[in-house]
Structure formats: C-alpha cells, structure tokens
Amino acid sequence: MKKLITALVLLLSCAQVYSKTVKSIVVAQDGSGNFKTVQEALNTVPKHNTERIEIFIKKGVYKEKLKLDTTQHMVSLIGESLNETILTYDDFSGKKAADGSTHTTKTTASFFIFADDFLATNITFENTAGEVGQAVAVMVYGNRAVFVNCRFLGNQDTLYTQGQQSNQYYKNCYIEGTTDFIFGFSVAVFDNCHIHSKKNSYITAASTPEGNSYGYVFINCKLTAAEGINEVYLGRPWRPFAKTVFINTEMGSHILPEGWHNWNKPDAEKTSLYAEYNSKGMGGNTEKRVLWSHQLSKKDKRNYKIKTVLADTIGWTARK
Template sequence: MKLFLSTIFLLLLHTAYAQQDQTGKKYDFVVAKDGSGNFKTIQEAINAVPDMRRNETVIFIKKGIYKEKLVLAESKSLVHFIGESKDSTILTYDDFASKKNAFGEEIGTSGSSSFYIYGKDFTAENITFENSSGPVGQAVAVLVAGDRAKFKNCRFLGFQDTLYTYGYESRQYYENCYIEGTVDFIFGASTAVFSNCTIFCKKGGYVTAASTPGNKKFGYVFFQCSITGDAPANSYYLGRPWRPFAKTAFIDCQLGAMIRPEGWHNWSKPDAERTTVYAEYNNNGPGASNSKRVAWSHQLTKDEAALYTLENILGDWKIK
C-alpha cells in the first residue's frame, strides 16, 4: 500500500511540473520570466534536476533575456535545453578575465564564463549563449567540460575566447550554429565537430586555438561551414596552436576573404610546427587558395579526407 501511494505521489508531482507547447510536445520543466512556467530563472530549473538521474530532463525556456551566471554540475546528466527561439531566448552574463573577485584577484579566462557545462550528455537547441562584456579581453560565453555535448541551431556571441571547449575527454557536436568572435574565439582541448555552422569573424584575429592532447587523433573538424564576417581582408588566421599537438581541419568549407593566404600561425612556437596537424580539403571561396599556405600545414588527399568521419572522430557516440 505504501509503495502504491508513493508511486501515485511521484506521478502527480511529475504531472504538476510537466507542461507542453502548442504542438503538444511535453517538457519536464518550463522556464519563463513572466512566471507562466515552473521557474523564473534557468539556474532554478537546473537545480531541480535530480542528481545522477538516468533519464533525460527536458527544459523549455521561453523567450526572454536571462542574465544569469549558470552552472550545470557534473551530477546533472542528460539535461536538454530547448529555447523558444534562438534569436529571442538569450542566456547572457558579462564577466571578463581581468574582472576582480571578492578577494581582489582577477577571475581569469575560465572564471569569466557565462555558462559552465560539466554534466554529460547535455543538449541545447534554439538558444543564444552570450558574453555581453564587449571587447575587453578574454570573456567566455560557454565553457563545455562534459562529454557528449550537442548544440543545434544555437548562437554563441562574444569577442575574444567566445567558446571554450574545455574538457580533455569531452566530445562535442555543433550543428547549424552561429559562432562569432575575434581572437581565439573557438579554443580548448576537446574533440569537436562543427557541421554546417556559420563562423563570423569580427575585427581581426584567429578563428581557433586548439590545445588538443597529444593522444587524441582529432581536435576540431569543420564540415561544410561558412567562415565569414565583417573583418577586413587578410586579417584572420584559421588557427594557432595553444598547445603543441593542436589539431584542426576545415573540410568542404567556404572561406571568406578575411582568411590570410598563409592560413595558419605558429604562435611564435617553431617547435609546434612539427607536432600540430592543420589540415584542409576541398574548401572554396577567396580565402581558400592554398598556394601560399605555410609549409607545415597539410592539404588532405581524397583518401585522407575520407578518414574524417563522425565515427572515427567521435568514437562510440552516435549523433542522432
């Protein structure tokens, strides 16, 4: 009898939380600034996800600007954010690296992030992630440490160090996303695939700064992406090595005129030229000419490019 009553209580509790949109799709939690959902803030919804839950928790976030410094703890797995619209559901904060904490210390690049993602199997759709502090040095919009993080139809807005792919053992997948910035605005140690994304270059700088561990076969791989922006011609490098074994590849991409003819920079680390793997295949556009590329970068053959598959890059993680 007690077990029966407990089961009924849990079903009623879930029903009280669960809501659905106009299409009938059900969500576990709804976040709305106007009070029409279960929570008014995103962090409240994150905190309500049971620790170590084995099933997915779907959180619908209604349109609005949510100024919060967010943390998805490692104990919060299988969390799925769905925004009402990528242009109107905006998660933002304005910390930056040189900002002081309560002890008068600079918070640093990692401390500047607007959103920390440590939980595994995080998914986000139709959301803007922003660091709104402006061109004030390193200012991270999202720091992703958890494994198997997936973003679809999302925007990442910032200047220097916009997207921090932090986790050494993290695999990440970005599809139909928009990522903008200036210096090293996609950077870190993770293995990450960018598919059909728009990479928007502002002012001048470097698109990527990978710090791929030496034991990883792949770092960043861009498939059918558009490297565009309002930066002047010949003002951007495709990448520079934050760590010696940086790995970055652009395959079937459109490269704008802001990409410099030499393509890649060694970050004043001549030894890194022997250990980095900077590769391109079948790119087009004014920035794709390879006749003046640095000698230590690599133009893939058809057979070499064929090895860049999701299965080879992401291993046993099957993208759905």
C-alpha cells in the same frame, strides 16, 4: 523536437544518450512556467541523473551566470526562439568577482557545462563584456555535448571546449568572436556552422592532448568577417599537438593566404596537424598556405566522417 533527437541518434549512433524524457520543466520570466530563472530549473536536476530532463525556455534575456554540475547529466535545453531566447552574462578575465577574487579565463563563462550528455537547441549563448580580454560565453567540460541551431556571441575566447575527455558536436550553429574564439582541449565537430570573425586575429586555438587522433573538425562550414576585416588566420596552436581540420568549407577573403600561424612556436610545426580539404571561396586558395600545413587526399578525408571523429576513444560509443 522528437524528430531532431531521432536524427541525431541515427547520425551519432548514440541512442543511449537520448533516453525517454521523464521530466519536463518550463522557464518563463513572466511567471507562466515552473520557474522564472534558468538556474532555478537547473538546480532541480538530480545528482547522477540517468534519465533525460527537458527544460523549455521561453523568450527572454536571462542574465544569469549558469552552471550545470558534474553530476547533473542528461539535460536538454530547448529555446522557444533562437534570436529571442538569450542566456547572457558579462564576466571577463581581470574583473573582480563577488567574493573578492579576480576572474581568470576559466571563471568568466556565462554558462559552465560540466555534466555529460547535454543537448541544447534554439538558444543564444552570450558574453557581453566587450573587448576587454578573455570573456567566455560557454565553457563545455562534459562529454557527449550536442548543440543544434544555437548562437555563441562574444569577443575573445567565446567558446571554450574545456574538457580533455570531452567530445562535442555543433550542428547549424553561429559562432562569432575576435581572438581564439573557438579554443580548448576537446574533440569537436562543427557541422554546417557559420563562423564569423569580428577582428583581424585567429579563429581557433586548439590545445589537443597528445595522442588524440582528432581535435577540431569543421565540415561544410562558412567563414565570414565584419566589414574591413581582412587578415584572419584559421588557427594557431595553443599547445604543441594541436589538431584542426577544415573540410568543404567556404572561406571569405578575410582568410590570409598562409592560412595558419605557429604562435611563434617553431617546434609546434612538427607536432601540430593543421589541414584542409576542398577549401572554397576567396580565402580558400591553398597555394600559399604555410609549408607545415597539409592538404588532405580523398583517402585521408574518409577518416573525418562525423561518426568516426566523435567515436574516437572517449566518444559516444565508449559509453555503455
């Protein structure tokens, strides 16, 4: 774990995010740890925390609706096993909540991460509601969130990058879903990630705020699909200034030749930035891409270094 954190520090130039761990907590369903549930462990994080707290989660399926509050910063969640440490719930939009209200997309998440400087590794995040509409596995609002070797499982709206002033980094992660399963406002880099489509639909639905230099950036990723899936778009603009870029990404034959969709918003073609560089594989042929998308030059590509994207205005280097 120490080697992992050191590597991330060097990569992102954000040593202040990873200060010395001062508290370690173990969660185990069999009672061998400090707590049996993840939320009990999260509840112990002090408000306005400035020193890193490490929570080690032993193998198990933890069916809990989790929340890390806006004041509970500097938390690391470390799973014992990627495929066997599972944080899951099953809310969906339209479902009745315990208080009598009806869930919307924003309230369906299995895990809400509102705090800054969050780190997770070797954990599966899941929403098991099925194909019933919007059902978020993880909603990330806080800034400087890092996920390494994690899985995000769901259907529509699996991963909600919700914070408008949030920069996020996903390394060696697996993300699956059906429609718009990576969506939201945040700046996010997906580095060497596996993106898996389970339905003929759309992978991304960026809602990049006007004035942001970056939105979603996929680098050295791999796009695959379930058997029989053959009509998938790389993305569509949830809001007019959406930005999504794929660099050195292997694309399966399920990716449509046109690549991108305007969500029936012709005006969004003028303000959105949808671009690629060196797309590969059967879906990587860009000759028939929609005319309003872009192919980056080598010079353009230099602007998409990981450290550059994540330092954009509100990123890691903005924190003193």
